[in-house]
Amino acid sequence: EPEVTQTPSHQVTQMGQEVILRCVPISNHLYFYWYRQILGQKVEFLVSFYNNEISEKSEIFDDQFSVERPDGSNFTLKIRSTKLEDSAMYFCASSENRNSAEEQYFGPGTRLTVT
Amino acid sequence: GNSVTQMEGPVTLSEEAFLTINCTYTATGYPSLFWYVQYPGEGLQLLLKATKADDKGSNKGFEATYRKETTSFHLEKGSVQVSDSAVYFCALPPKTGANNLFFGTGTRLTVIP
Numbered sequence: 001e002p003e004v005t006q007t008p009s010h011q012v013t014q015m016g017q018e019v020i021l022r023c024v025p026i027s028n029h030l031y032f033y034w035y036r037q038i039l040g041q042k043v044e045f046l047v048s049f050y051n052n053e054i055s056e057k058s059e060i061f062d063d064q065f066s067v068e069r070p071d072g073s074n075f076t077l078k079i080r081s082t083k084l085e086d087s088a089m090y091f092c093a094s095s096e097n098r099n100s101a102e103e104q105y106f107g108p109g110t111r112l113t114v115t
Numbered sequence: 116g117n118s119v120t121q122m123e124g125p126v127t128l129s130e131e132a133f134l135t136i137n138c139t140y141t142a143t144g145y146p147s148l149f150w151y152v153q154y155p156g157e158g159l160q161l162l163l164k165a166t167k168a169d170d171k172g173s174n175k176g177f178e179a180t181y182r183k184e185t186t187s188f189h190l191e192k193g194s195v196q197v198s199d200s201a202v203y204f205c206a207l208p209p210k211t212g213a214n215n216l217f218f219g220t221g222t223r224l225t226v227i228p
């Protein structure tokens with residue numbers, strides 16, 4: 001069964017550094033998402049992406065964050081100048097179309113630890 | 116915008132017990148409602164969904180009915196197994212036309228033999 005993959009599974013970085021989290025969505029999906037889950041808290045939407053541009057973003061997704069689809073398979077989340085409060089599990093998801101009833105397929109997540 | 120309020124956890128049950136995890140929603144119109152499950156060390160997986168009022172979603176013995184009278188979408192299972200131990204999230208689109216999801220706080224279920 002096709003699945004969303006994410007690398008790395010765990011990333012440790014120092015405060016102020018830049019990190020890039022990588023995702024490979026399901027191959028025929030067109031809509032891509034990033035969510036984050038701070039430890040013990042709920043899953044929060046960051047951004048959605050379609051046709052090489054951001055389609056929606058939350059207030060969390062400020063200038064510190066950016067997303068890119070650098071090639072035909074990867075979807076990345078870049079976090080510049082990381083802060084302690086960026087420590088969280090980051091989930092990538094993809095869906096085949098924009099139907100709000102459509103299932104989103106989630107990857108296993110990247111645990112980001114900022115020290 | 117739309118939101119869900121989910122039953123606080125954690126919930127601990129013995130195997131074969133009946134499970135209910137409460138979820139109520141606030142929404143404009145009748146958006147699709149979802150239950151996602153997160154098994155230990157894994158990502159979120161869709162468990163079931165209902166796309167309109169009075170629909171019942173079901174999967175793996177779990178059920179949830181979209182009730183507009185009580186604005187609820189409670190998750191139920193008649194007989195839980197140890198393998199059902201996970202965190203369960205109620206979710207819906209945050210506004211009409213959005214295709215991202217607003218998640219509840221999650222309820223951790225532990226089933227003991």
